[in-house]
Amino acid sequence: MSKLLWIPVAVVLLALPLYLDASWLKAGQYMMIGAVGAIGLTLLSGQAGQLSLAHGFFLLVGATSYSVLSGTDDDLVGLGLNPLLALIGAVAISALAGVAFAPVAGRVRGIYLGVASLALVFLGLYLGQAAGSLTGGTSTGRAPATFELFGFSFSNEGTLIVAGVPLRGTERLWYLFLILLALSYWLAKGAVGTRIGRSWRAVRDNEAAATAMGVDVRRTKAGVFAVSSAYAGLAGVMIVLWFDILKPDENEFGTYGINTSIAFLAMAIIGGLGSIPGAVAGAVVVYGLPQLLTLYSTDLGWFTGSVTPVLVSSFVYGAAIVLVVLFEPGGLAAIGRRIKELRS
């Protein structure tokens, strides 16, 4: 994207909380969570060619780590750290969890790896339930510490009025998420354009050639798993802040389950595997659509009986995957590039 185009985009995104109701902000924040996670997965599956269906698991690792590191509950394990430290810690722990998967990732390739990674989702389901002292258990879950930055609380606490609009928890969280997304985006862009990104693509395209050029394939795979998991972990922290609760899943189709993993993969595919702006666009489609349709549903009156916003969104993203693979393997990113070429 042209550097200049960023200015209006940024201004609009910064101004939105002054106009939009809390519901719309919630929906927007949800898309940002998706975008952060999808950027991580597009690095792993798109740039480095490692299929992963374990993204939901790493979300859970990040979510749990943040809750434990920042938690102050008496009956649960909690270290009571400063929330910013807890966030950084959670991202680091998620990265380590990604590295721990390296022995498998290093040996198992392609589609086998995708199925192997599915094991982590089931492991996460089990651990989330079994490790109740960390996760709070499926019965009650646990409330995460409110995020704070240098004494400023991202909650309804205190009054902060900008342009006549009181900024309450939801508005504040919007800005926090915006910063986290911008940072994630910028870091990923930096990595992809340089040495580390080249080594990922080399591993994806030809392991023998990568090796001959001095790339340690095993280490690179472990590394990209770590990076991708760190992104997922950050998305996990964001999701507990968004929900105001960490609640481990009761079954494999929950917040950190298979469907989530597939949704993230769908974002990466629809956006165009490997493309960072594409991943953000994919997140807007996959996570934005159900939210926006739900908010509009009362006004629209479209959805009756078994046709629900969630169902319609599933159809849309299922079809989008099929269409992308059939007609435009570069996804939304390639379509965007083409439009740009047409205009210039």
Place this chain on the structure above:
Amino acid sequence: MLVLDRVTLRFGGLVALDEVSFTVTPGSLHALIGPNGAGKSSCFNVISGLYRPTSGAVRLGEQNLLELRPHRLAGLGIGRAFQNTALSTHSTVLDNVLLGRHTLTRGGFIACSLRWTRREEKRHAARAREICDFLGIGAAVDQPLGSLPYGVTKKVDIARALAVEPNLLLLDEPAAGLNTEETAELAATIGQIRTDLGIAILLVEHDMDLVMGIADQVTVLDFGRVIADGTPGDVQTDPDVIKAYLGATT
């Protein structure tokens, strides 16, 4: 100096290489030839660390290459080009060539994503362009690889191997898939690399004409064994070589 010392490679009961020994001296253009199935590729893969020999040694100077994991070879100054090019077709030429700079640069995710390596990147990109210019593909540097003719991608592959700044360049059947004209041009390029850059080259090749025109030293393999080792002139008149090649072609 690359030395192969009695390298034997077995796959199950099959002997792919049988006590193969030869030496590539610095600055020379050494060709490894032989009929199909003679063990050229196996030998090449042993040198580049993809296969582990059953016995024997491969040394570069004092360093035993078999002790190293294969990705370490680039750091020792061994560049390699592939028979089937093995490039990233979606990336640009520059991006492909820059991969060769991997061992000459530093920086993981954190350093790269925070742009700490930006200045270094620029320096190495300039060097990569230089290499491309040297090989006559400077004009294509910013184009995506997929849009280029095969002859050019072959050169990109060699450019990438040169980007390692090697003192030994391994070329695996570079003429495969090229027409006569392109082969001639390639021969000139290879000669140029040797003379202008002073890099030793190990050339595995099927095309006898290409080899005999430019090689300093030729090793001939047949059924996994060295049947001749000498100057092109010596080898051409060796009765075993003639028999092997005649046998293979009839």
Place this chain on the structure above:
Amino acid sequence: MTTFLQLMLNGLGKGAVFALLALGFVVIFKATEVVNFAHGSLVLFGGYLVLVTKDTVGWAAAAVIGIVSAGLLALAVERLLLARSRHADPFSLALLTIGVDVIITEEVVRRLGVSLPFIGDAWDAKPLQFAGVTLFRTHLVALGVAAVLITAFFLAFRYTTWGIALRAQAENPEAAALVGIRRSRVTASAWLIAGLLAGVAVLFIATQDFSGAGLSRGTHSIALAAFPAAIIGGLDSTAGAIVGGLAVGLVDALSTEYISFAFAKSAVFLVMLVVLVVRPAGLFGTRETTRV
């Protein structure tokens, strides 16, 4: 001891169905190197047709309709979608099947609504007691049917021209094409067979004996549990599919009792992980899944 014996029987009965499902993955993978993530939706689709037709045409005819429909749907997916994207690699095609799976599954589940229809009328919930253990009729029939189908499959695989063509294509697609084997025909037949197997499997899955639930999203999850079965055996090994299927059934049953029920689901996947780390292509698999 009785408990152990009963658990073994439960596990084997379920394992037979997992083997049928795993064989479906394997046939497609062997022919095309594509992993079919839409297998679960084929299972659901077949079951749904049994459900909507059985009241009018009777259970037996409905079962045939269901099996054939699942096969035809698989064929349609291959002909209309996968075959049209020849340039796409197996990796992308596997992703495509994820999209297909989402669409078919959501639509069937929507149509099912909140009902819990069971479709194993011919054998469901009519157990036999024998020497202190219970033999579930669904398990018995499933074992029998699996044995017959798998034997037939092996014979066809070995002795028919179709089998030879499939094996040739699996081993060396270029050479197979050179000797006049039509890739599209082999691929289409592989999908058809996988679909038929899915249609058979659902008759055992959506039963009280097997899953305790009628046709539902859960039926799809069970097909997902056959993934580890196929992987453990090796995605390109037909014999592996049988071993993998039975292994999954037994691991599930035994870990329920001797570790914990909550762990059983992960146990199956953990066994798969261990197998993959030790043998990256599965116990009986041979194919290197990457091209250098």
Place this chain on the structure above:
Amino acid sequence: MRRLLFKAAAVALVLPLAACSTKGGAETNSTGVTDKEITLGVMADLSGPFKSLSTAITQGNELWAKDVNAAGGVCGRQIKLETVDHGYKADTAKTLYPQIEPKVLGFVQLTGSPVMAALGKNIEADKVTTTPASWSSELLNNPYAMIVGTTYDIEMIDGLSYLQEKGMLADGDSVGHIYVDGEYGANGLRGSKYYAEQHKLQLHDVKITSTDTDLTNVVTGLKGQGVKVILLTTTPKQTGSAAAANKALGLNVPILSNNPAFDPALLKSPAASALDKLYIVASTVPFSADIPKAKEIAQKYAAAGYKEPPNAGTPYGYAVGEVWGTVLKKACENKDLTRDGIHKAMQQTTSADTGDLVAALNFGTPGAPATRQVYVAQPDASAPGGTKYVQPLFEAEAAKAYKAPHEGQ
């Protein structure tokens, strides 16, 4: 192109400064109340897994509102229901909540324990009294949760007492408890653990997830342990599987289940013949209960022309309405129709009467279930609602002594 960008940038920069946002009026304390209307919220699952139950509850809510409004409303105001469908998805609910919350005084229905968990903090922060369609005593740590009926732990305690009284269970026996991991199952288990301790029962608890449906292996294991009773805090499908396995494996022991574990649809499943050993404990009546109020509702249901087959959700939904009516009247007497006023009125409601749809309710003790009385029923295909009573409302001694997790805090 470049000029266009500059223009866009300029517009975007000026926009937030020029346009005075319409957002952010002052928070009023009389949310959801006007001179003519009181708006109550319904966050239902009209499309997800609990569609049938939640739809029936919503219809019960509607029937109640219609009756109240026909009788002149409450406090001189008509009752209006604002309904949204979250499809049992916590993320959808989280987005819908800020949209509906500013419009309502309280929630007469909030279905789905993951939804309740995700919204718990908001409900407390916004002080909005809420009736969750979930009966876990763990929810009572939220002072704004108004649970209509007893809780799962007490259902289990009462039920076990009943079995022991009838001679199906003795001190020291082995019992198996299969429970769904989550708020529902954990709360049921809390009750059975309490009772087991009191009566030296050997409790073998098996945790399952809500999507597991085949319990044959679990029951095989319980048989090996020689259990005398199986307890179920499960989904209806799981109840069917456990009952079928109980019979098929020749175990044939009594099965005691919480209220949500049974669904009349089981009577048409292959497990139907295995349900004769099932005892269901509940604090709300089935649809076709033989009491005047329930019959009245059944008639109104038929008259309203709803298409769905009825279930116990409708009388429950109506009963919740009745409780809300009592609370609103109390708040009206106190002349405080604010959210704080509603909460105060709830705590003053010590004997809400629902015409025996639910036992008399007392919301006076924070953290304590509003009643400890239950019915015991058995499946009966010939009864219109699928169950028949075997024991009318009662309260076991053990249940009286039991202390709920957040009681007296």
